[in-house]
Amino acid sequence: MSIMYSAVQPSGNLTIGNYIGAVRNWVRLQSEYDCFYAIADMHAITVRQDPAELRRRTLELAALYIACGVDPEKCALYVQSHVSAHAELCWILNTLTYVGEASRMTQFKDKSRNHADNVNMGLMDYPVLMAADILLYQADHVPVGADQKQHVELARDLAERFNSRYGETFKVPQPLIVQGEARICSLQDPSKKMSKSDENPNASVFLSDDRDTIIRKFKRAVTDSDNRIAADAEKPGITNLLNIYCAFKGCTMSEAEGSFAGMGYGDFKLAVGETVADVLAPIQAEKQRLLQEKDVLASVLNAGAERAFKAARKTLSKVYRKVGFWRE
Numbered sequence: 424m425s426i427m428y429s430a431v432q433p434s435g436n437l438t439i440g441n442y443i444g445a446v447r448n449w450v451r452l453q454s455e456y457d458c459f460y461a462i463a464d465m466h467a468i469t470v471r472q473d474p475a476e477l478r479r480r481t482l483e484l485a486a487l488y489i490a491c492g493v494d495p496e497k498c499a500l501y502v503q504s505h506v507s508a509h510a511e512l513c514w515i516l517n518t519l520t521y522v523g524e525a526s527r528m529t530q531f532k533d534k535s536r537n538h539a540d541n542v543n544m545g546l547m548d549y550p551v552l553m554a555a556d557i558l559l560y561q562a563d564h565v566p567v568g569a570d571q572k573q574h575v576e577l578a579r580d581l582a583e584r585f586n587s588r589y590g591e592t593f594k595v596p597q598p599l600i601v602q603g604e605a606r607i608c609s610l611q612d613p614s615k616k617m618s619k620s621d622e623n624p625n626a627s628v629f630l631s632d633d634r635d636t637i638i639r640k641f642k643r644a645v646t647d648s649d650n651r652i653a654a655d656a657e658k659p660g661i662t663n664l665l666n667i668y669c670a671f672k673g674c675t676m677s678e679a680e681g682s683f684a685g686m687g688y689g690d691f692k693l694a695v696g697e698t699v700a701d702v703l704a705p706i707q708a709e710k711q712r713l714l715q716e717k718d719v720l721a722s723v724l725n726a727g728a729e730r731a732f733k734a735a736r737k738t739l740s741k742v743y744r745k746v747g748f749w750r751e
């Protein structure tokens with residue numbers, strides 16, 4: 424079976440963009456691949472995090488993954504910092520990464536601008552740690568959003584560089600960019616992607632929002648001047664809402680356009696909000712239930728880490744041998 428690796432940082436509340444673009448696809452892929460899904464807490468601390476919040480979000484993210492349908496029987500669901508091999512391989516890969524190539528990464532440049540008072544070494548090392556994540560498990564495919572493509576390309580370069588210097592060791596991974604509905608845009612500015620760190624709380628719908636909040640955010644969504652409900656490049660606001668509706672309803676764009684023909688914007692927005700709230704309600708209930716059973720959650724994460732550790736250790740011992748670290 425091919426191997427799949429992906430992760431999300433516990434750096435904020437997940438949005439419906441993260442759900443449609445990432446977590447929901449993980450669920451679809453888990454039966455066809457041998458999957459490793461991580462909570463990337465080591466990546467999260469490259470920007471300042473409140474320690475108590477980080478701890479709370481880590482457990483919440485684990486509960487949310489499972490509530491969304493990630494099945495811990497089918498895949499290894501674990502917390503990155505529980506498997507020390509990530510940091511160990513990162514060190515080795517650091518010795519193969521040029522300062523020039525790390526400093527040219529788009530995300531590093533963006534984050535340096537946004538966190539100008541904290542341009543730390545970890546921020547620059549972020550993609551190398553991500554390469555270590557992926558290469559440790561000999562992943563064939565890495566499902567990510569388009570923004571992470573450059574990082575997967577660095578992982579490919581580092582795998583090839585290591586293999587040519589020390590001999591065949593790593594599989595060269597492929598990014599798996601899910602197209603189509605994968606880009607959910609901000610409800611306040613449909614030219615931007617919906618993001619969990621948007622400073623405007625009305626721009627993003629969070630998986631933790633209650634029904635009234637969801638409906639209120641959709642009612643306030645920015646739309647376009649005429650009153651037609653149709654997907655159109657000239658009408659990015661309405662197109663985004665239609666996209667969200669299709670993704671949550673599981674219907675095609677023409678089916679959605681058909682069912683809203685002749686309807687006013689107010690009723691249309693209410694229908695989109697209700698559809699999203701209906702899908703999220705059982706996920707939220709299941710997440711709350713799981714969070715009541717912290718010991719069950721802990722044992723799922725421990726089992727996931729053990730499974731991940733076994734796979735990671737195999738690669739890491741091979742790497743240590745290849746680079747010439749003495750072992751008895």
Ligand code: ATP
Binds near residue numbers: 430443621
């Ligand atoms: P931040 O706003 O803090 O940069 P983010 O919301 O962009 O975070 P990430 O943790 O960087 O989220 O991304 C996790 C995954 O969620 C990414 O691989 C990406 O595929 C997916 N994703 C994020 N935002 C969207 C979106 N608006 N539409 C579709 N997919 C998304």
Ligand code: LTN
Binds near residue numbers: 430552556565566568
């Ligand atoms: N940087 C990723 C999260 C991430 C990741 C990974 C994704 C950390 N390690 C390994 C794929 C493979 C993001 O989506 N923001």
